[in-house]
Structures are given as C-alpha cells and as structure tokens.
Amino acid sequence: xxxxxxxxTQHRRNGGDLVVESLAALGASxxxxxxxxHALGVFDALRRSALRYVGLRVENNAGFAxxxxxxxxxxxxxxLVSTGPGxxxxxxxxxxxxxxxxAVLAIGSQVPLAGTGGGRHGYLHELTDQSAxxxxxxxxxHTVRTASQIPSAVAAAxxxxxxxxxxxxxxxxxQDVLLAPVEIPRVGELxxxxxxxxxxxxxxxxxxxxxxxxxxxxxxxxxGVVRAGAExxxxxxxxxxxxxxxxxxxxxxxxPWEHPLSxxxxxxxxxxxxxxxxxxxxxxxxxxxxxxxxxxxxFRPRGRVVQIEADLGKLESNHAALGIHADARLALSALxxxxxxxxxxxxxxALGERERPGATQxxxxxxxxxxxxxxxxxxxxxxxxxxxxxxxxxxxxxxLEQRILASVxxxxxxxxxxxxxxxxxxxxxxSAFDPRRPNTxxxxxxxxxxxxxxxAALGAAVADPARxxxxxxxxxxxxxxxxxxxxxxQYDLPVTWLIVDDGGYGxxxxxxxxAFGEATATELSRPDxxxxxxxxxxxxxxxxxERLATDLAAALAAPGPSVVVLxxxxxxxxxxxxxxx
Numbered sequence: 001x002x003x004x005x006x007x008x009t010q011h012r013r014n015g016g017d018l019v020v021e022s023l024a025a026l027g028a029s030x031x032x033x034x035x036x037x038h039a040l041g042v043f044d045a046l047r048r049s050a051l052r053y054v055g056l057r058v059e060n061n062a063g064f065a066x067x068x069x070x071x072x073x074x075x076x077x078x079x080l081v082s083t084g085p086g087x088x089x090x091x092x093x094x095x096x097x098x099x100x101x102x103a104v105l106a107i108g109s110q111v112p113l114a115g116t117g118g119g120r121h122g123y124l125h126e127l128t129d130q131s132a133x134x135x136x137x138x139x140x141x142h143t144v145r146t147a148s149q150i151p152s153a154v155a156a157a158x159x160x161x162x163x164x165x166x167x168x169x170x171x172x173x174x175q176d177v178l179l180a181p182v183e184i185p186r187v188g189e190l191x192x193x194x195x196x197x198x199x200x201x202x203x204x205x206x207x208x209x210x211x212x213x214x215x216x217x218x219x220x221x222x223x224g225v226v227r228a229g230a231e232x233x234x235x236x237x238x239x240x241x242x243x244x245x246x247x248x249x250x251x252x253x254x255x256p257w258e259h260p261l262s263x264x265x266x267x268x269x270x271x272x273x274x275x276x277x278x279x280x281x282x283x284x285x286x287x288x289x290x291x292x293x294x295x296x297x298x299f300r301p302r303g304r305v306v307q308i309e310a311d312l313g314k315l316e317s318n319h320a321a322l323g324i325h326a327d328a329r330l331a332l333s334a335l336x337x338x339x340x341x342x343x344x345x346x347x348x349x350a351l352g353e354r355e356r357p358g359a360t361q362x363x364x365x366x367x368x369x370x371x372x373x374x375x376x377x378x379x380x381x382x383x384x385x386x387x388x389x390x391x392x393x394x395x396x397x398x399x400l401e402q403r404i405l406a407s408v409x410x411x412x413x414x415x416x417x418x419x420x421x422x423x424x425x426x427x428x429x430x431s432a433f434d435p436r437r438p439n440t441x442x443x444x445x446x447x448x449x450x451x452x453x454x455x456a457a458l459g460a461a462v463a464d465p466a467r468x469x470x471x472x473x474x475x476x477x478x479x480x481x482x483x484x485x486x487x488x489x490q491y492d493l494p495v496t497w498l499i500v501d502d503g504g505y506g507x508x509x510x511x512x513x514x515a516f517g518e519a520t521a522t523e524l525s526r527p528d529x530x531x532x533x534x535x536x537x538x539x540x541x542x543x544x545x546e547r548l549a550t551d552l553a554a555a556l557a558a559p560g561p562s563v564v565v566l567x568x569x570x571x572x573x574x575x576x577x578x579x580x581x
Contacts, residue, residue: 011048013186015147015178016041019107020049021187022154028078030462032066034059036082038125039109041178043080054462054491056455057483059086063093063104064452064481065459067168068419068442070102072463074229076161079106083175084125087133092449094137097168099446100250101227101311103161104168106138107154112176113145131172139167145174147182155190162194164327165310166227197310199326199334206322207306208338210281216303216378217243218263218279222293223250223446224286224310230329231255231438234285237336243283244382246272248293249430251286252441257434260379264386266431268295270576271388275381279303284321286328288314292430292445296577308332393573401428401570404545408472408498409434411552416440416468417460421453423474424506424570431573451480454497458484461493468494468556475501475526482527485536488561496555496562499529502569510572533563540565 019042023031030052035043046053056062059081066077081090087108097104110116110130111123118128127133131141140160144153150173157171211217219241225234231254238245238261245255246263255262266272273295276282280303287293288309297318305321308331315323324331393402405428412418414436420426420443435441442460444452457471473481478499488495500506504523512519533540540563543551548566555562 012181013184014041014045014181015150015173016043016045017048018147018150018182018184018187019154019173019178020045020051022151022190023078024049024051025151025187025190026076026155026158026192028076030054030069031078031080032056032062032069032459033078033080034062034082034086035080036086036109036125038111038175039080039082039086039178041175042107042109042173054458054487056458056487058481059089060093060451061455061481061484061487063090063106064096064455065462066104067093067097067100067102068456068459069463070097070104070166071100071227071442072417072439072460074227074439076103076105076158077459079104081106081108082125083109083111083130084127086125087130087172091133091137092447094134094168094170096444096447096449096452098137098139100223100442101166102168103166105154105157105161106134106168106170108170108172109178110172110174113174116174131170134170137168138170140169142169142171144171144177147177147180148184150177151187151190155192158190159192159194162192164195164197164228165224196330197325197327199308199324199331201334203322203324204331204334204338207283207324208335210304210306210322211241211243211283211335211339214241214279214281214303216278216280217241217283218276218281219243219245219283219285220248220276220287220289220293221245221251221254221285222248222287224308224328225251225254225332226286226439228286228310228328229438230285230332233329233332233336235259237332237339240336240339242378244275244378246276248287249443249445252430252433253435253438257436261382263382264431266386266389267293268431268575268577269389269392270295270298271385271392273299273576275385277302281306284308285332286310289318294318298577396573398571398573400545400568401425402432404548404566404568404570405429405432407545407549408470408552410549411556412470413468413556416470416556417442417457417464418470418472419443419453419456419460421471421473421477422448422450422507423453423472423477423500424502424510424572425472425474425500426453427507427572428570429472450477453477454481454495455484457495457497458487458491458493461495462491465494468496470552470556471495471497473497473499474506475499475503475529476505476524478529479524479526482532485533485538485561485563489537492560494560496552496564498552498564498566500570501526501529501565501567506570507572529563529565538563542567
C-alpha cells in the first residue's frame, strides 16, 4: 500500500523560480507587491525562496512602499504586480519613483504569449500593448518571451534601475512563461555593472575656475546629492569655498540645517530667490531648477550657473549653464581637488571678508542688498537672509502652523525617518523642517500625487524595523491608503501615522478660495479615524496642538503601528511668486 499522497506532486522548477532566484542572486532580500491571476507563478516561487515578501492592499501603495525602501537603502526595491488593472494601478507610484529617482524594479505578469503583441484573444486583463503604458513613465522597459531570457532580463532591469540617475524600470513576463517547467540550472550569480557618470575633466576645470574667481559663490543642493550620498563632499566644498548652501525640497538633509552657511530650504521665498540670483557663480548640484526649486520659475540668475546633473534631460532645461552630466558625488569630489582657498584670508571657515584674485566685490546696497551681494562675510549674509524670512513669516499670524511643525520635530527622534503626503503641513515641512540627518525625509513632491505618506513609511520601516517611522497625511490623502492599516498591523511595522484632519482637501481649498473667492469639490465626509484605526487593531489617539508633541512622542516610542489624529485647519504662508495687487 502506497504511503504517498496521491494529490501531492513533486515541484518542477519553472519561470517563476527563475525570477526569484535571479532577484536573490542580485542581492535582493525583500520584495513588495500584490498577487494576481497571471502572476501566480512568481508568487508561488516566493515560498520556496529566502526572499521576504511584504504584501500591500493596493498596487499603487505597494509601489510607494517600494519607492521609500529604495530611497532609504540606496538600493533596488523589487515590486511584483499582475496584469492589466494590477499593472496599471502601479503607474502613479512609478511616476513618483521616476521624479524622485527611486530604483524600483517593477515586475509585472502578462497574458499568455498568444495574447501579446496585439493578438486580441480576449484573455482576462488583456491590453493591446501593456508595456506602452509604462514607456513614458519609467527609465526602461524589458520584455521576456522565453524562460531562458528571465535571468538576463532581470539583471538588465536591475542594472538600469541602479545606473545614475536611479529610477524605476518595468519588466513583464507572460503567464505561460512563468509557469513553464525549466531545465535551466539554478541561478547562482548575475554580474551587473551599474553605470557611473564620471564628470569630464575639462568641465570640472572650467567649473573650478569659475568658483575660484567668484566673489559671491552660492550652492543650491538638490535631491541628487542625497541620492548619491554626497553630503560629506558637499559640506567640504561649501566650507572650502565659504559658499552659502540652500537645499531644494528633494535635497532636504543634504547640508546641516544649522550650519553658519546654511540658507536652509526657503525656496518659495523671494528673499531666498534674490539671494540665489545675486550669486556671481551659482553651483546647482542634483537639481533641474524646476518649478518648486525656482520659486515657480521666477528665478532669474544674474551670474554664471554651473549645473551638475545625472539626468541628461535636465541639463540646462530651465537656465543656461555650464552643464556637467555626472553623478553628484563624483563631480563634487573632483571639484574639491580643483578649487582652492588661497585667496581667502584664514582659509576654510575663516570669518574675514571673502576676496579672490581677480574677483570684484559688489558694494553694499547694490542688487537686493540682503545677502551674498554685500561686501562682508558670507555667514553674515546668511544670517541676515534667514532673519528676513523669519520676520516675513512672523507678520502673517501663523503661530499655530509653526507650533505644530515644531511639535513634530520635538517628538521625532534624531535619525528617525519621516514620510510626508501632499498636505499643508508637508508644504510647511519642505521649507521649515530640519530632518537633522541625511536621507531621512521623503515626500511626494516630485510627481505630487496623493496617498504617498503612509505606504512610503511602511516601506521605510521594512528597510529598518529597529527605528520608528513617522507618516504625515491630511484626511483627504489618508483615505487613499487607509487600507494599509491592515498591512501595518499584519507585519507589526513601527509606523506612527499623523493625520491632520481639516475636513477636506485643505491646500486645494486654499488655492481655490484665493483664486476664485470660494472653493468647490474640496469638502469631504470622512470617518472617525481613531475608531477606524482601532478596528484594525491599531492604537489611536485624538490630540490637539497643545498635546501633540507628548502624544506623538508616546506613539513613536510604542512598538508596532499607531495613529495620531490632529483636528486642525492650517494655512500656508503667503506666496512670493505672484504679482502683487
């Protein structure tokens, strides 16, 4: 009598196994995703692998989680989704990953081969050309048609995602290829060589010459500095040149917030815009000088611009510059070797007046008269600028907003990660929040879609479960990802979710009221967020501005997920890019 189970069959390796073996060979330890009918072959293979799977409830949220994981670890985050609706649901997250240069490797299934290439066999989820939906969003698109192509295709996609500039890629594999038995040996090693962008020597020499002769050099540091891990090189160069440094919203943490040369991040402020315009040489590193970084395209430089950018399409896309197509860290390292402080009394960090051979100082009172344009120490110009910004904000009766942001900063431990949705408090944070550590503040300011904060925080917590993570959303954005409370509970992730509840899309309400006199379609019926969180088994508390710091600190210190709800109507500071009157 046989003792074997007649329904059990010995597994034969298939295309799905090749996918997970390839990911493991490339160094992946975690994958995010959501299963679907045509992708079951790869999901079944996960249980035979050592890869950790983190499943979210909506593909878009899974993409946001992968995005933050990639940003936090400076590595590739695999994202597994299915065909048709499942694939298309990830597009908004992949757009944010592209805007933020996050190395997300999205692997989607496809209908069986017979239905690809416009075959129109009427398979469930069938699209005439699924990959076409991704070509305008991701860095590269990769397609597999046979099982033997899988390891090389996964490696090519991985290499593309990690090559500078980092970014999302799309790889799709038909259902029957994933399920087909294979006789290929187990994938053991997949060599990849992500391309580094080394700066051309003559461009570095030209940039160094401009900086060495500059009387008023200023640096604008963007997200490319953080992505390249070039914070140390930026600090060294700024101190060597004694150049004030402003950071873009994507570049938060690239430069120490309280450094005497730190202009911080008040880019939506005309004082800062004028300060940057007054530079006789402005070094822009890792930024395309887009809408937010240029105070809504009102920035008009009067001096020379040197732009270091890994994304070729962003070089001189907004302003004429000496464009250097290069990785930020490599370019800054090269500039450090070719710039000097021989003409600066006291060398790096000296407090005397900045002078350089051949440079002309701009007399006090010319230009805007607020910063580097005056003939004095650059540190004094920085302090004067920040004082003017503070005075402008102080005159707008925005004490509540500033107290709330300060409470968040006080409650958040140094080194903890924060992930911010598109909400008024996040807009304040872009300008006024000190992250205190590099690569610890992430937001959706690249593509600007709602729903990023909480799922991104889950991805950051997966990357490092030993430290607490804060997510910040408005009530409108929170509803985009409310289902992920189940994910947070299922994996017991240490994420505290601060929901600022103002009863609608607060920033749109403000925009419409300012533009049209009243708002339309901005008011929302919403749940009792405390009761809703508790229904998922997630502890929650309702707080106010006075108790926020205490309640938030307690939630962050507690194990596992938690929710803090703050009913509050916040306002933005007045814009400076609009014509007066």
